[in-house]
Amino acid sequence: MKRRIDTATRIILAAEALFAEQGFTETTMRQITAEADVNLAAVNYHFRSKQGLVNAVTERLMEPLCDEIEVALADRLASSSNIQLEELLEMLMRALLHVNQQNTFSLSVFMRLLELAYMKNQEELRDFFVSRYAPRLESYLRCLQADAAPMEENEFFWRLHFMLGAVVFTLSNYHTLLILEKRSFKDSAEIEQILHRMIPVLTAGLQARAENNYFCRL
Amino acid sequence: MKRRIDTATRIILAAEALFAEQGFTETTMRQITAEADVNLAAVNYHFRSKQGLVNAVTERLMEPLCDEIEVALADRLASSSNIQLEELLEMLMRALLHVNQQNTFSLSVFMRLLELAYMKNQEELRDFFVSRYAPRLESYLRCLQADAAPMEENEFFWRLHFMLGAVVFTLSNYHTLLILEKRSFKDSAEIEQILHRMIPVLTAGLQARAENNYFCRL
Amino acid sequence: MKRRIDTATRIILAAEALFAEQGFTETTMRQITAEADVNLAAVNYHFRSKQGLVNAVTERLMEPLCDEIEVALADRLASSSNIQLEELLEMLMRALLHVNQQNTFSLSVFMRLLELAYMKNQEELRDFFVSRYAPRLESYLRCLQADAAPMEENEFFWRLHFMLGAVVFTLSNYHTLLILEKRSFKDSAEIEQILHRMIPVLTAGLQARAENNYFCRL
């Protein structure tokens, strides 16, 4: 008897939902396989290990994201090489929103993956990200830099991560944040609004004039 | 025979370092007690449970932070009630820097605690934070809002969390980020510089004019 | 590679022996799994928890006991509805003896289970016993009452428990008692003799005329 969707996919979907809610370490393979209604051994069979499953989840999210950004950027660059930050960020948000339409939790788990990748002991996952996706996003980043305030290379590095932090933190925890905001989680319109709210803030952050003088030591 | 520093403190210091590096779930009590060079049972003796240790770590960081911000704000408000965002953020950064001088890892673990508190299943820790520290930080937040761009209450809520995300993400992972920046970790001057870099970015983010029109639906 | 008997059974057999010797709390899962020559985690895999194992042991003993008593009683009631206490008790003893033939320790552990069920904090186990086996033994108990001395309902309740106590205590500790009697434990004939010795004693206890007058207060 055939299942409507195959085992590997069922596992990935269940894993995304649980990773988003609980984090990776906190999610057990028993939880994943119970949620997916598959055998406990199926994860190791299909993905070799729990880490293998994490990588699979990563790919399933990053590939279409990179694809969409690359295509959108290429299209836009065809008409003009001058793109404003607002437009670039809207491109990104659109792509994130499409990822989120795969299923409810994918955006949250995606951001948690980025969080994880920056942890000290996750050099392997970090290398996976860098080697696989850094080249594909390079031209997008160069466009960002072009419309940001003029600044040294390392200043831009930090600004980028400030902004990445804002996005990752917010989207990792938007379920909690919506509750704190005293509004109940209704539909994906919520997430669209949050993404939209970010654009002017991120733009301003990247365009702010850098300070040159330290605040006095203590 | 007396130890130079008492057992409970040794445990907290070891826990901070390991929590900062690995996260909470990933850090085991055997790692902590081995690092602190104390008996495994000592954690339960002094803190009742692993979660009790997490709470103790939280308090040890939050209390002086709140104290310093409260004092600094009161001092400054004595001379004038108009304070610019840059100055307010400098207050915050100074306080964070002082926390960090307790020991090398405290700032990182502090930020990870905030991360943790926003996770879905950590309602208990979140309530602990909110009930204990939200009131003490309220007047500081009102000052921030006073010099931010005019905006609705919920817009300010989200901006605040974008900024919180930037800070938390960066400081949780600054060890990794320093490595990525191809500079080795040298001394606390690094962290001071990062904190300083944030001020104009966060200021610009809070002062950016809010967009009123959605980007068109997809 | 197949074992001669399957893991779950090996665990139950080992548990019975150790429970009989040492009691439940005093028996550790490491003792059980070492005795059964299986992995420590196997108990949790097959029975979910230590308590789950206790329940499994209970069922394995109570089910055939109830079955045998029910069948024997039905057979006997077919020929006549008047059954003497001696015969009823012989039925019980026979059933207990059959349980004991499953393996050497089962009778002892069985009685210890009853002991445990009457402890204050074991309401759960007690309820399990009552709900599952009380109905199946009801008609047997009614037959006992029919040939006992005439007495009020609550007097019968207490007599029954005096008798239950005699049986439980003796059979829980018969290994010790045999040693105290200065005879070494040889074979199952011993236990058969003990069971037989009980019949006239229990009969007399149930048929004794109840006293109506208190002994004078002190």
Added chain:
Amino acid sequence: MKRRIDTATRIILAAEALFAEQGFTETTMRQITAEADVNLAAVNYHFRSKQGLVNAVTERLMEPLCDEIEVALADRLASSSNIQLEELLEMLMRALLHVNQQNTFSLSVFMRLLELAYMKNQEELRDFFVSRYAPRLESYLRCLQADAAPMEENEFFWRLHFMLGAVVFTLSNYHTLLILEKRSFKDSAEIEQILHRMIPVLTAGLQARAENNYFCRL
């Protein structure tokens, strides 16, 4: 500052209550010292070990019991050397009742001590009982035997333990049994009634004519 009752006694009283409710293994020294409101180390200080505390509890119960039985028996034997079982058992019950008046739980814990002493691994406690109290109760037992049905020595041994079992089981669990009887625990009159109910039953059990023929083997 002096306490009204000294530490050692406070510990014993707390231990009796908890042992009666939960059993020995199930009762921890933390529970005992918390209940007694004394330091955790006090048990080891006053009684050397947990087993030492068990022995102390035993002595505190057995000494007055033996004293009372010895005195009562000597008094009665002064007037006549022929004593009926009912009267002998009433002596015992009276003594037990006095023990119970020390405090509410003492009778229950006393019976549990006897239970424990008959367990396989408790040879030490058993030897303590036998060497210390068997001689003092010998003449009482000879009187019992004198009015029991004529029987061989080993038959009497077993009968005695059947009866001991009835008493121990009932009194160990009388709190539970009172609940099962659907009557709430009110006062010590309950226990007096139970003890009274036992007399004719135990008498009949000891006086029953022994069967000489086995029930046919199966």
Added chain:
DNA sequence: TATGAATGAGCGTTCATTCAT
């Protein structure tokens, strides 16, 4: 392709006990 059974390692916690004062 898939799974029930099993496993070694390790988890947080609790135990009775001892030590230093």
Added chain:
DNA sequence: AATGAATGAACGCTCATTCAT
């Protein structure tokens, strides 16, 4: 006489993984 601190050993249980079918 008494106690706060500390400890080694062991507890029941769960982990990701592997194996045999």
